[in-house]
Amino acid sequence: MSITVYEKETGKIKYFVESDPVNLKVTKENLDEPWIEGTWDWDTHYVKHGKAVKRPKNPCYADGQTLLNVPVPSVVWVNDTKYECDENTIDLEFDQPGTYVIRVQSWPYLDAEFEIEN
Numbered sequence: 729m730s731i732t733v734y735e736k737e738t739g740k741i742k743y744f745v746e747s748d749p750v751n752l753k754v755t756k757e758n759l760d761e762p763w764i765e766g767t768w769d770w771d772t773h774y775v776k777h778g779k780a781v782k783r784p785k786n787p788c789y790a791d792g793q794t795l796l797n798v799p800v801p802s803v804v805w806v807n808d809t810k811y812e813c814d815e816n817t818i819d820l821e822f823d824q825p826g827t828y829v830i831r832v833q834s835w836p837y838l839d840a841e842f843e844i845e846n
Contacts, residue, residue, distance in 0.1 A: 729746070730745060730746040730752070730766060730767045731744060731745050732764050732765075732766060732767055732768045732775070733749070733761050733762070733763045733767055734761070734762055734763070734774070734775040735761075736761070738835060738836070739776050739836065740774055740775070740835065740836075741768055741769075741770035741780075742761070742770075744768070747758075758800070762778060764778060764779065766780065767770055768780040770840045771835070772838070773837045774817050774835075783837060783838050784838070785837065785838055786799065786834065786839065786840035788802075788832050788840050789840075790830070790844060793819065793820045794817065795818040795830070795832065796816075796817055797845075798815065798816045798818055799832075799834035799837055800813070800815065801813065801833075801834065802814075802815050802832055802834040803831065803832075803833045803834065804830065804832050805829075805830065805831040806820070806828055806829075806831075807828055807829055820844060822846040824846070825846050827844070827845050828843070828845075828846060829842075830842045831834050
């Protein structure tokens with residue numbers, strides 16, 4: 729038996745607990761955080777209205793060196809550099825030739841990743 733513990737405000741899954749029924753009952757009674765029955769993968773699911781649901785596909789897409797339909801707010805990673813973003817269209821500029829890995833994160837969407845050639 730198991731339960732999944734999550735953040736009340738965001739539905740992000742924090743961790744899960746597996747145990748025998750007696751110990752799990754004690755754990756449930758002593759938790760200050762919300763939980764649901766079962767084990768759910770935090771990479772693919774979140775909790776909405778008390779139920780585990782799949783995280784939606786990120787709606788953004790790349791058109792050349794422009795990212796379109798970016799959820800607001802987002803975090804955009806260019807290789808290993810992080811940028812906070814509050815716009816739904818991003819024009820990317822690179823000062824060196826090469827391939828850049830772009831990752832767009834915006835909760836609860838799944839991460840979107842693109843390789844852009846400069």
